[in-house]
Amino acid sequence: MRETIIRAENVTKNYGGLTAVDGVDISIHGGDFFGFLGPNGAGKTTTIKMLTGLTNISSGQVTVFGKQLNKNLNYIKKRIGITGESTNLFPDLTVKDNLKFKAKMFGVRGKEAEKRIKNYLSEFNLNSKTNTKYLFLSKGQKRIISILSSLIHKPDIIFLDEPTIGLDIKARGIVYGFLRRLNGKGVTVFLTSHYFEEIELLCSNLAVINKGRIIYSGKMEEIKKLFPSDKILAVRFDGKPVEFEAQRYFENFRISGNFLYLRNAEVSGALEKISKFSKETKLKVIEVNTEGNKLEDLFVKLIKKDDREK
Amino acid sequence: MKSEIRNILHLALKDVRAYYFKPATISWGILFPLVFVLIFSLKNPAGFPSMLGGLFTMAIFFGTTSMTATSIMLERKTGVFNVYYTFPISYCGIVLGKILAGFLFGIFTTLSICAITLFFVKIRIFNAGLLILWVILSSFAFSSFGLFLSLIVKEAYDAMTYMNLIRLPLIFVSGIFLPVSSLTPTLKIFAYLSPMTYSVNLAEASILNRHFIGVSISFIVLATVGVLFTALAAVRVEKLRD
Ligand SMILES: Nc1ncnc2c1ncn2[C@@H]1O[C@H](COP(=O)(O)OP(=O)(O)OP(=O)(O)O)[C@@H](O)[C@H]1O
Ligand SMILES: [Mg+2]
Numbered sequence: 377m378r379e380t381i382i383r384a385e386n387v388t389k390n391y392g393g394l395t396a397v398d399g400v401d402i403s404i405h406g407g408d409f410f411g412f413l414g415p416n417g418a419g420k421t422t423t424i425k426m427l428t429g430l431t432n433i434s435s436g437q438v439t440v441f442g443k444q445l446n447k448n449l450n451y452i453k454k455r456i457g458i459t460g461e462s463t464n465l466f467p468d469l470t471v472k473d474n475l476k477f478k479a480k481m482f483g484v485r486g487k488e489a490e491k492r493i494k495n496y497l498s499e500f501n502l503n504s505k506t507n508t509k510y511l512f513l514s515k516g517q518k519r520i521i522s523i524l525s526s527l528i529h530k531p532d533i534i535f536l537d538e539p540t541i542g543l544d545i546k547a548r549g550i551v552y553g554f555l556r557r558l559n560g561k562g563v564t565v566f567l568t569s570h571y572f573e574e575i576e577l578l579c580s581n582l583a584v585i586n587k588g589r590i591i592y593s594g595k596m597e598e599i600k601k602l603f604p605s606d607k608i609l610a611v612r613f614d615g616k617p618v619e620f621e622a623q624r625y626f627e628n629f630r631i632s633g634n635f636l637y638l639r640n641a642e643v644s645g646a647l648e649k650i651s652k653f654s655k656e657t658k659l660k661v662i663e664v665n666t667e668g669n670k671l672e673d674l675f676v677k678l679i680k681k682d683d684r685e686k
Numbered sequence: 687m688k689s690e691i692r693n694i695l696h697l698a699l700k701d702v703r704a705y706y707f708k709p710a711t712i713s714w715g716i717l718f719p720l721v722f723v724l725i726f727s728l729k730n731p732a733g734f735p736s737m738l739g740g741l742f743t744m745a746i747f748f749g750t751t752s753m754t755a756t757s758i759m760l761e762r763k764t765g766v767f768n769v770y771y772t773f774p775i776s777y778c779g780i781v782l783g784k785i786l787a788g789f790l791f792g793i794f795t796t797l798s799i800c801a802i803t804l805f806f807v808k809i810r811i812f813n814a815g816l817l818i819l820w821v822i823l824s825s826f827a828f829s830s831f832g833l834f835l836s837l838i839v840k841e842a843y844d845a846m847t848y849m850n851l852i853r854l855p856l857i858f859v860s861g862i863f864l865p866v867s868s869l870t871p872t873l874k875i876f877a878y879l880s881p882m883t884y885s886v887n888l889a890e891a892s893i894l895n896r897h898f899i900g901v902s903i904s905f906i907v908l909a910t911v912g913v914l915f916t917a918l919a920a921v922r923v924e925k926l927r928d
Contacts, residue, residue, distance in 0.1 A: 391928075430771050431928050450774040458772050462765025468704040480696045481773040483689055526772075 378405040380442070381533055381564055382427060387436035389422050396422045398588035399436070404566065404581075406532070409559045411579030411596075412568040419588040420568040421461055424535050427566075428458055441532070454482060457526035457534040464522050467511035471502070474510055475525055482529030489528070496524045500550070516547035523551065533564040540574060545661055549647050552578060573609075573666045577643045609638040609666055611650055613659040625653045634662075693775040697783025698790065705757045706791060710846055715752035716795050719745035723803055735809045739889035740862030745799045746824045747856075747882055750792035751832030751849055754784060758836035759845040771927055778920040781833065785916060788829030796821055809893070816892035816901075824885040827908040830915035831881065837922040861886045866898065881911040 382404040389397040397419040404410050414420050425431040427438060429449050438445040440452045458464070465474045472493060479489035497503050500520050505513060513521065523539060536555075540548045555578060559565050569575050575582055576596065583593035592599065617636050622629055626649065628639040638646055647664070654661050705711055722744060726737050761767040770780045804811075811817055835852060836845040857863070859873055860882035869877055877883050884904040891897035891904075 428772070430768070453772060453774045460768065460772075462768055464766060464769040464772070466700070466704055466761075466766055467764060468708070468760070469700070473700075473703060477696065477700045478769075481693055481775070483692075 378407060380404070381406050381408075381440065382566075383437075383439045384423075384427060385437045387423070387426055387438060388434045389419075389426055389431070390434045395588055397426065397585075400585070400588075400590055402427070402583060402590070402593070404533070404564060406564055407559070407562055409555075409565045409578055409580045410567065411575035411582035412566065412585065413570070413572065413575050413582055414568075414585035415570065418585045420585060421537055423585065424458070424460070424537055424566070424568065428456055428535055429453065430458070430460075454529065455532050457529070457531035459523050459526045459534070459536045459539055461537045463518070465510045465518075465525055468509065470507050470509055471497070471513070471521055472506045474521070475528055478525045479528045484529055492528055492530075496527070499554070500524075516543050519543060519547070520551065520554075523554070527558070527563075531563070533566060534558070535566045537568050538570070539567070540569070540571075545647050545664060546651050548574075549644070549651065552644060573643050607640055607666060609641050609643065609646055609664065611636045611638070611664050612662040613654070614662055615659050617653075617657065617659060621657055622653065625649045690775060690779050693773065694779050694783045694786060697770075697775070697780065698786035701753075701757050701784065701787035702790065705753065705760070705787070708756050708760075710756045710759075711752050711791070714755075714846065715749040715791065716799075719748050719795075720799055720802075723799060727803070727807065731807075734807060736894065737863075738803065738807075738809070738893050740860075740886050741803075742796060742800060742893075743824065743860075743882060743885045743889050744857060744862055745796045746792045746821065746885065747828050747853065749795035750788040750825055750829040751835070751853060752846070753788040753791040754829060754832040755836045755845040755849045757784065757787065758833065767926075770923075776920075777923045778916070780923055781830075781916055781919045784833050785826070785829045785919075788832060789825045792825035792829060793821055796825070811893055812895040813892045816888070819905075820885070820888040820892050823905060823908045823912070824888070827881055827885070827912040827915075830912050830919060834915040834919040834922065837919055837926065856880050856882050859883070881908060884908055 380403055382402065384400060384402040387397060387400045387402075388395065400419075400423060402423075412420055412423070422431070426433050427440070427445075429445055429452065433446075440448075441455060443452065445452060466477070469477065475493045475496075476489055479485070479492065484492065493506075494503070497506060502517065502520065505517060505521075510518065510521065519539060519542075523536065526534060540551055543551065552574075555565055555567070565578075567575070567578065579596055581593075581595055582599065583590050585591070613634050613636065616634055617631050619631060622631060622636060626636070626638055626641070626646075628641065630637045630639075643666075650661060650664070653659075719741065723741050726741065727734050758767070775783075832849065835849055839845050839848045859869065859876040860866075860880045861877060862882070866874060866877045866883060884899060884907040887897050887899045888901065888904045888908070891901050897904075
């Protein structure tokens, strides 16, 4: 049996009269890739804050690494990494100074810190940005660096609050690949997202939260079995894709206007192909959506099922 | 404990690196007091030495408070302030790191302004040791005072404006341009409530051997102000977490 890293029991957060998180139970084991899915305002960020000691818990219990959270805060902080919704880096400092500062705050110093910074940056081909002010990085670069910065002390678990929001397909692919490798090395990942396809692609376990309550939690394979359906990936370009060019990349597809629809495509492979296709045809990708298995549909199904059983 | 102290230092040095050369820090923290020193040295060269205590106090006061206001304003605006809560450091440690950055800046600007002034104006400092103690204690007191003020504003981008709302009247009542003895009885009450008054008093005691409040009382008041606002700022930092 793997170690339980996080156990939250009946955790609640009240803001004045509002109950943002309402009696949530979560347990996460070492090596899990845990997805936390929910619409805007569902309570995802608030839950992360409570699990990491960034906000007080109104009622309930949280233990992290077997220790009570509020009594062992410094010990726990050294073992977790957090990339929250707001920036965690200083715009006025260079990438290197930012990373060095964070390393030092966790007791990683000198040569060891330098080595880690260099390795991380080269993994993303960002060495050329070492001495660039954080302010002057692109949105995607900022996101990558901020994820890297929360890994600088080699935490056992990393919390990522919507890490791919605002990133283009390629940057998302890079982040996905990185998180997978990280998880492969044994780091537990806690990821929030609005995007079902993202959670589906990456996570081994998931919980769905709505209006502060967990409405589903379990293993990814199980939830997939509950709602089998054809999945369609809809890609909108800034022009009309050409049939015979698309044939070279995709199998099960249909073109309509500026849209390319892919049926039952494996998401990560498809994203890569779309990116190549877009490069070759010089068609820009405007957006990618999944249809037929959207988060909203899933909620509706989950809630209906919940009602029937009651 | 050791790692807490180290983290306080790292935090302060990070602020030094990030904010010492920001326009708001330079203009309010160095230029503003320097201009006053120049004006008074040219306007009334004979009476200038008697103004030094007040002018140097103003330099410390504006140096320290501008530094803390700038860093807090920028960090709360971008949201990066929240990153401090993810570090293994106490609330008091965060506050002490911030205060240390303002403290060092205050000492640095004040000593520079002192040096420039004393290079052009020939006067004998009555007690240099006391002067050093005055710089250290006042920097600590004003830095923590300034930090607390920047933490209580609701709209973080307003910190500097808000700070001036408090700083400018304090200059008026604290015996910098007008001796406290010349104030009306009501204003005198404010003078005795202002921590700057005690700092001016100490500065004049060390430079001119002139004081109207006891030297040890001034020390006690400044130290108390420093400790009190450090504690209040730590409480505020804990509150801001939610
Ligand atoms: N500091 C706060 N004070 C008052 N209410 C808050 C505070 N933080 C969050 N809330 C409220 O708590 C609820 C849950 O917010 P939370 O940020 O956890 O949602 P979320 O699932 O992360 O949403 P999103 O996907 O938009 O990030 C919301 O109704 C929000 O308005
Ligand atoms: Mg959120």
